[in-house]
Each structure stands twice: as structure tokens, then as C-alpha cells.
Amino acid sequence: MPANLQNMTKVFGRPESLTDAKFTYCPGCHHGIITRIIGDVMDELDIADRTVAIAPVGCSVFAYLWYKTDSQQVAHGRACAVATGIKRARPELIVFSYQGDGDFASIGTAESIHAANRGENITVIFVNNQVYGMTGGEMAPTTLVDQKTTTSPEGRDPSLVGYPIRFSEMIATLDAPVYVTRQALFDTKHIMETAEAIKKAFQYQVDGKGYSLVEVLSTCPTNWHMSPVQSNAHVAETVTKVFPLGDLIDRG
């Protein structure tokens, strides 16, 4: 250890439950923060060796490279159904799906709703950045009104394609889910709150309490055509007005 660190304690480092792989995400993308949080939670709850991560299709398709856990990479939109299959086959495993706007809220709509409605004892992380990242910046069901994307080049027009969908609110109308919350990562306070929420969601699964959904408002600096810092400000000032933060259900 270099001399200047000898009287120091390490207070922050890479979670043990994550591999050493370098993230493939764009600079400033919040996927990496969420991944780090999940790693920390697996360390704190000591669950990595009985967890199965589900990698979707999207920017996080490589999620199976980040965790020192078993993983399944699955068809677009189907993560919640695959999670159901894994959890029913082996209820002792901790199963989490990690999905973006297209995977969770568009092509996966039915699977996302029905896993919640059946009350599957799984943890679902929904990364909402209001755009389709990996495929180059198309409109998502969560895209804001007037937001320009490659498939809404003049801005989202609600008279043509409706309004951004608040999926957590829809899930919160169901009787089975135990914990549904929407979080964000645009400053340290919110990063810490997101970490608490994700930990609670995994703890509820460990305790066998049922279905949890953590929607995390995230940034896509590349397809928002903003810097990472500007992107954080956009979430804080604009996105949270459309997608309110907070717990929608906590029956744990």
C-alpha cells in the first residue's frame, strides 16, 4: 500500500459480488451505478452464491458479465416469465430481473404485469431512461411529451402516440405485489435512497415476502444528447415531474 494510505481505512471499494469486468455502458450512464448497488446489496445480504441474475436484451444484455452469480440471458421482454420459471423450479434461489424501457414496458408488458399479479417472489429492477438506448435512441413507452427521439423526430406527439406510461403505478393497483417504488440517481442523496430501496426489495425476497419492483429513473446521455451532468439535472428538474419518486406500495 502506498505510504500515504497507510494510516487510512478503505471506506469505499468494488463490491465483492461483482466481477472485475469493465462495464460496457456509455460514459455517465446510470446502469453502472445500479449495478454497483446490486453488488453491494448482494454483499450485505450474503446472497451472491444463491442468486441468479437475468440479463435482458438492451444496453444491459451483458449483465451476465458483471455478477459473480449464475445468470441467464433471455429473450427480449421475457425476463419476468423466465424469472418465474427459475423461482418456481428452485424457490431457494434469489432471482432478479434487470430490464430497460423496451424490455419491461413495451414488448414485455404482459410478462411484467402477470409476474407481479401472480405475486412471484422475485425482485424486478426497471431502468427507466425514457428511450431505447442500445438500438440507437428510439421512442419508448416512457418517452416524455415533446421529447425528440429517432422515431419521434419532431418530438413525442400525444395525439399520435399517447403519453408516457407510468408502469409502477399500474403494478401498484395489483393486490399481490409487496413493494413497488420509484427511485432516482441524480445526486448522492437519491443514490443512497435507491440503495436502501434495492436492499429492501432483495431483503423482502430473502424473507419470502413476495414481489418487489424498483423503478429507477436513469439517464441516457448519449441518446438525450446531453452531458452526464446535464442529464442528471434533466432527471431532477423534468423527469421527476412526470414520474414521481417514492414508495407506491410497501406491504412488507
Add this chain to the structure above:
Amino acid sequence: MPRGTVVIDTERCKGCGLCIAACPKKVLAFSGQLNKSGYNVAHMANPDDCIGCAFCAMTCPDIAIEVYREKVPS
């Protein structure tokens, strides 16, 4: 002696600037040095002001920052 310090893995850093904005003590800045991927990586411009709060590390999307804090504050 600083109360805290950070070690930045310059090959993981993507020069996104979130740590610089997050630091309450304005310790960090772009270094002007490019890593192998061509990113302008962050560095401690004002190392003496670091309090080891880890706000930078918490927001770093690449887990490129390790944070150390003095065992006994000076």
C-alpha cells in the same frame, strides 16, 4: 495531511464528470490526460481538501474510484 483520499482507476474512468460535480469540496477535476480508450480522466486537483465522503465513488458509474479515510482525524 488530507482527511481522505481517492484512488482513481484511470483505465476504468470514462471522463463522464459525475464525480467532479458530486464532490462537495471541489477536489476533483478533469486531468487533461487521456487513458487508452481516449477518455479525459478525472484526478484530484485539490487533494488536501478531500474528506473521504465517497460521494464521488457513489456516483461513479464505472466503480473507478476507491476512497480512503484517515483512521484518526487530524
Add this chain to the structure above:
Amino acid sequence: MGERLLLRGNEVIAEAAIRAGCQCYFAYPITPQAELLEHMARHMPRLGRTFIQAESEIAAVSMVYGASGAGVRTMTSSSSPGISLKQEGISYLAGASLPCVIVNVVRGGPGLGNIAPSQCDYFQATKGGGHGDYHVIVLGPSTVPEAGELTMLAFDLADQYRIPVMILADGLLGQMMEPVELPDPIDPATLPAKEWATTGAKGRPPNIVLSFEMDPDDLKQMNVDLQSKYRTISENETRYEEFNTDDADIVIAAYGTIGRICKSVVRMARAEGIKIGLFRPITLWPFPSEPLTALSKRVDTVLTVEMSAGQMWEDVRLAVAERAKTPFFGEMGGIVPTPRSILNEVKKHAC
């Protein structure tokens, strides 16, 4: 051996799956396989196994992917339009080398078609209805007892080769009732563990179930390995039946319930002095090309009979080539040809 029961084809397939140690069953209701779903709904929970009526066909095959990846025996069942919906999932299962059983109780098509029996999904089953260079093993039972036997075999083949196995039945087989002797059940807990499955990475490196390789060289290798597996299966698992072919001048090629009906045709024709036999593929993939080629060298005519516009007929023509005549007789729309109508066709071609 086990008990002797009078059961419907759909029920036999379900009960055979249970006795083969199927731990998880996921499906969506569709005619004409509803009895399979209902049998599973009644019996799986009672045995501590998983039954889910999924929200869709696609969700069901995705649940199969998850359960199979987690190392348990798992099955889904449907009928033609539902199998169409499952194709992406089947491609993923094949690409990820995941074992499972998929039952198609074929009905009239295309589109909504009708609920009567048909064999119009042969192309979909054997030529790959999903994307990519892959195959699934396809088994074509012709009787209710055979449906039970092939279902048990399907789970074994699936595990042995890490491949989806399809039972290609039809609405007639699914609905008819015959006496069946079922084998003793296998306890799923006694099945060998799958070292590659996502069972929790304690004490070992992580297992990853995937069909994704960005680097073309890596994807090529994945495909090379799959093709090698398919060659091994073709060499070792091809199954067929020859009936009265030793001195035949004309042979009928038929599978499934039509194969069974054509056995009656062969008996009727023999009684009238026609030297006729039956070649009945049991594995539709791998298709028994070599034995059919060998047979075609010593007969004049191979008449293919199918409830379709002629799908297996193409594989018959490929195997027979110019060695014999290869006429076709088919019925579409869910019509089941009678033995008499097939015999009339035979007489047109018999010398």
C-alpha cells in the same frame, strides 16, 4: 410394470410427463390439447410440482427456458398457432442448449384454421419454425400408448443431448382413448444433477445460460458445436418402423395417426393381393433418410400420405430421388382420410 388405464391421448402425454419426473409445466389453453393442461392442473400441485397457466404462449415457453436453465425437467404444450408464437423461445432454447419437451397437438391451419386434426406443421417442426441454424428432435407417435412411450423418451433425449424435443401429435391422437400401461414414476429428486445449470454458484464458477456471442468467431463455434451435436443425434437416435416391406412393390410413407391408419390400408391391400408395405418414420427429425433410401432401391413406388398439402413428402422425395416413383395423397382442412380412400389411391399406383 405400472397400471393399465383407458386414457385419452392428451392425458397420456400429460401423465407420462409426470412419470418422467417433469417438475414444472407451463402452458396456455388451446384446443385440442385442453385435457393435457387440465390433467397437469389437477395432478402437478398434488405432487408438489409446479403448474402455471401462463398469460400467453410466449410467457409459457419463457418459463420453460427459466426452469430448464435452472436444471429441472420441464414441459409446455400447445397446438399449431400457439407453437407459432413460441418459435423465438424455441430458437433460444435450442441456441442455449436447454433440455425441455414441447408438445404440439396439431390442428388445421394456416391462421386460425380449425380444431380438427392435421399434419400441416411438419415444416415448422422439422425445418425450424424459429430463426437460426438449429433443430429440435421431433417425435411422431401414432397410437395413444406410443404417445406415452415417446413422451418418456423425449425427456431422456432432451437431457442426454441438451436439446428441446417436440412431440408432434395431432387432434385425433389427442382426443382418442385407448388402453395404456404406464410405467412406474420417476422421482425428480433422483434425476442426475445438471452441472451446467443455474442452481446457485456456491463452490463453483458461475454458470451462464445464453445463446449470445458478439464475436463472429465465437458464434461460429457455437454453431459448429450445435451442428456436431445434430450429427451425433442423427447417427444414434433415428427411429422408424417398417411393416410388410420385405417383398413390397409399393410402400406407403406416413407418420403419426395417418401411419396407424395406413397399417390398416396395408392389411386391406395385402388381402387383395397387392404387395404393399409401410415405412413409418418415428423421428421426423432426424428423418430416417438412409433406411428410406435403401428401401427405395427395391420398390417401384413410395406413396406419401399426409394430412397436409405435402410436407414430409419433400423429405421422402429427397431420400428416394429417382430410385422410385414418389406420388402423394393428402387431405387438408382437418379431414382424416379413411382407409378406403387411401386404398383407392394405392390401387391407382400399384402395378
